[in-house]
Amino acid sequence: MSINAKLLASGLVLALLGAGFALTIDRSGVALVDASDRVLRDGTVPLSRIEAAAIRADELAERFEREHRGDVNRIVTREEATQIAEGLSKVMSELRTVSVNSGPIAARLDELDYGINRLRMADGEITRRLVRRELTQIVASLNGVAQNLRKGVDEMQQTTKDRSGDLKRIIVIGAVASLLAGLLILLYLSRSIAGSIRQATSNLLRVSGEENPTAGGGDAIAELEAAIEFVEVALDGRIQEITAGRRETARRYEGELQRQQKRFEAALNNVPQAFCVLDDAGRLMSVNAAFSQLFPSMKVGMSTTGPDSDPLLASLLAQPVLEFETRDAPDGRTFELRRHVSPHVGGTIVIFEDVTRIQAVSREMERLSGQDALTGLANRARFYASLDTMLQDKAIEGEIAVLSIDVEDFNTVNATLGQASGDDLLRQLGERFRSLVPEDALVARLDGDEFGILLALSSEPGAKQKIARGVMESVEGRPIRVAGRPLAVSVAVGMVVIGRDDRLAGLDAARAMQNCELALQQAKAQPGRKFKAYRPELREELQAKQLMIADLRAALERNEFELHFQPFVDLRRQAVSGFEALVRWRHPTRGLVGPATFIPLMEEMGLIVPLGRFVLIEACRHAAAWPGNLTLSVNLSPVQVKNQDLVTVVQGALRSSGLAAERLQLEVTESLFLDDAEGVLGTLQRLRALGLVISMDDFGTGYSSLGYLSRFPFDKIKIDQSFVRDMNRDENIAIVRAVMGLGAAMKMSVIAEGVETVDQLMRLEQEGCSEVQGYLFSKPRPASDLPKILMEVREGFRTGRFRRPADADLARAG
Known part of the structure; x- marks a missing residue:
């Protein structure tokens, strides 16, 4: 093992020991801090709030007993009811700040909340006896909750002391272990490194071919230094001999190279095209006579992009x-440029040829012939002329079809495979389109990557659909071989069908082509298969869309958006567990506009980002004032998730509102992952690290739900309403059952949306679904209605409204 390896291994051992020790201390410290926080969060703070609520309730009960000793059966007056409501509001304000995770204590607080709300909403329709009894029960319940919390505080304080002792013992053990390990490693290194150094000294002298002039047994480092000095002296003579031989060889090669260079320059100067070689910085390394004649101010060594460069040359090389x-020059001339990177020359070869006269002759011949020189098809001038002729031909009784076809991503083909490959692609496409239509139809190349088809439609049904479908199918699914490889090509098609009435109304070729181009633009903008047939409403829709965009921009500036909330219902607790925030547009003239009307357009225009920021901030502000057991759910658009500022916006919304991160749930759809799945997963992981709940919305309707669930562990999945809406179908029941099983297996909670009937609710509950959402409980409503929604849902379960009639009777009887 080398010295570096030994040092690295020793350092790694010490690092692992230190890391293990630090990790153990960190975990113990985290446990101690968590225990201390739990004493404060789940014990001391809730206890003080509940005791304060109990004192206020007791004071209210004593004051009521002292002031109303008369007839206990008398109905409470409005003034007395007002006093009771004010006192209960103070009790409620204390209880709303309490967030207790314990099941029994939380259940008792829910009951207290219900009892207090019942007294507050009585509005003078109860007797003094009932008031006394209810107040007495509230005081007793509060005292009971406080007693249970005191017991829990004592237990948590003892746990904190135990963990503090554990942390001290771990620190002492870790320090002793680290000291012993360091001593052992130091002893090992001191013995092993000296041997390695002596071995290196021996090898060095053996390579030099000389005897070791130093005696062994001394300091290993000193022996190595002496050996190095000795070898340097021995090798110096050899290096001088090799250097002299190489200089002689270099002189011979240099002479030969100069002779070859002269022959090369003579050949280049006889080439009629301008030729130059550029280095990586764009400086001239070599030029020929034709180049100097074309750009007389340019010399070898000058930069082609600097301020002193020839204006004509700079314009031709402005782009890579x-x-x-x-390329067209500013003076009107046209040049063909060829580029070749040569490793032998050591630079980039660029050849310039003035083809102005050649192209002028070609264009004139093309104009005279009406033919596109590249594809052999008709050109634009001939296409327009033929369309005008057909529009004025009274002998044509049927309809005329005009198609405009755009090749998608054609510039990418030119950039990656070269212009020659792009030309080959256009020629093959022209041949395919020509083979689709009858002999009397006209196929033209209208522009760079745009084709046109003009034909009189037959009277058979579906003729226009047949030709459009044929154009799409001739390209899609049938790769074109370009540059020796199969190339998948897609097209967008716009079509206008011209009837006899249109021709009699004076429709000309220019207007017809405008209509066709409008249909083509609509086709290119839509997802999926890009085909659009023109209809007069397209112009109106385009104008309406532009007006809608202007209104939406103004709506953001005028704060015309507002939030409505729809409850999540916990079937086990038979109470509201949270709310989903849903945005609405309060339009000055249209009234309240639903999100389906404006959200897609805002996503398309990029306006969804500021709207999403408003929804997050406003929803968190509302939720911060709710009881601590209610959660908030906010939907995220794919455009928002791909925005780099999303995590910062969420952090800002939580910080400004004071809402706890674990109470915020963010819903995303599967379409989010269709583009840049890795980047999306990274963003979701950063959001989840904040402590948020991440939910997959509309589960089961996307492309690969299970794949994304396995790659990113969502906290919750929402069963799409399309499966809930028709629960009588066996396949929908099977899907719901499978999702419930999947959620249980992956430890994810499951919620079903779109619950509108009691039968749907019963079926979901039978399948084990414990959280639901839908119009059965409430439509999305303004924030001011949230207290009513809480009471309505609780009353609905109590009265059996969310049960079948027979089940409801049994519930009321029980």
């Missing part, structure tokens, strides 16, 4: 040159 491309 591909393998072969054509």
Whole structure:
């Protein structure tokens, strides 16, 4: 083992010992801090709040007993009811600040909350006797809860003392162990390293071929230094001999290289194209005579991009040159540029050729022939002329179809495979389109990567759908071989069908092509299969969309968005467990607008990020004022999750509102993972590290739910309402049952959304679902209605409204 390896291994052992010791101390310290925090959070603070609530309730009961000793059966007056309500509000304010995790104590606090709310909402319809009895029960219950909490505080304080003693013992043991390990490692290194150094000294002298002039047995480092000095002297003579031989060889090679260089320069100067070699910084390494004639101010060594560069050369090289491309100069001339990186030359070869006259002749010939020179198809001028002729041809009785076809990501093909490959792709596409249509149809190349098809439709049903489908299928699923490899190509197709009435109304070619281009733009913007047929409403929809975008931008500035809340219901506790925040748009003229109308458009325009920030901050602000056992759920758009500021926004919302992180739940959908799954998972992991609950929304409707569940351990999964809506279908019941089993196996809680009927609720409860959401309990409502929702849900369970009639009768009888 080498000296470095020994030192590394020794350091690693010490590091592992230190890390183990530190980890043990850290865990014990964390346990001690957690125990101390639990004493304060779950014991001392709740106890003081409950005792304060008990004192207020006792004072209220004594004052009521002292002031109302008369007829106990008399109905309480409105003034007396007001006094009782004010006193109970103070008790409620103390209880709302209490967050107790203990099951029995939390249950008793829920009952107290219910009893106090019942007295507050009586509104003068109870007798003095009932008031006394209820107040006495509230005081007794509060005292009972306080007694239980005192007992728990004593137990938690004893636990804290025990863990403090454990931490001290661990520190002493770890210090002794680290000291012993360090001494042992030091002894081992001192014995082993000296042997390695002497072995290195022997090897060094053996390589030099000389005898060791030093005697062994002394200091190992001193012996090594002497050996190195001796070898340096011995090798110096040999190095001088080798250097002299290499200098002679270099002189011979240099002469030959100069002769070759002269022959190369003579050949280059006879080439008619301008030629230069550039280094990595863009400086001229070599030029030929044609280059000097074209760019007379440029000399070898000058930069092609600096302020002294020739203006024509700088304009041609303003953008990186591909393998072969054509560029237009500011003076109107056109140049073909070829680029080749040569490891033998040590730079980049660029060749310039002025093709202005050649292209002018080609364009003129193309114009005269009406043919595209690359594909052999009709060109734009001929296509427009043919369309005008057909629009004015009264002999055509049927419909005329015009298709505009755009090749998706064509620039990527040019950039990665070269312009020659892009040209080959266009030629093959033109041949495919030509083979699809009848002989009398016209196929044209309208622009760089855009084709057009013009034909008179037959009278057979579905003729226009057939031609559009044929164009799509001729490309999709049938790779085109380009540059020796199969290339998957996709297209977007816009189509306009022109009837006889349109032609009689004076529709011309320019207007028809505008309509076709509008359909093409709509096709390119939509997801999935990119085909769109023109209809007059497209212009109106485009205008309406632009108006909607303007309104949404103004709505963000005018704060026209507001939050509504829909409850989550815990079937085991028969009470509300939390609320989902849902955004609504309070439009000045349209009224209250649902999210389905504006959320997709805001995602498309990037406005969802500021809206999502508003929803998070506002929802956390509301939730911070709720009872501590209620959670908040907020939906995240895929655009939000991919925004780098999301984690900072969530932290800011929690910090400004004071809401505990474990009370905030963020819902995401599976479509989030379709692009950049690794980045999304990283963001969710950072959010979860804050202590939040991460839930997968609409589970079961996406592409690979199980795959994402296995890669990221979500805290909760939500069964999509599409499975809940039709619970009579066996396959839906099977899916619900499978999701419940999956949640249990992966230790994730499960909630079902879209519960609208008692039958759906009963079926879900039979399958073991304990948390639900839906219109059966409440629609999304403003924040001001939340107290009513809490009472309505509790009363609904108490009266049997959430049970079948027979079950409800049994519940009331029991």
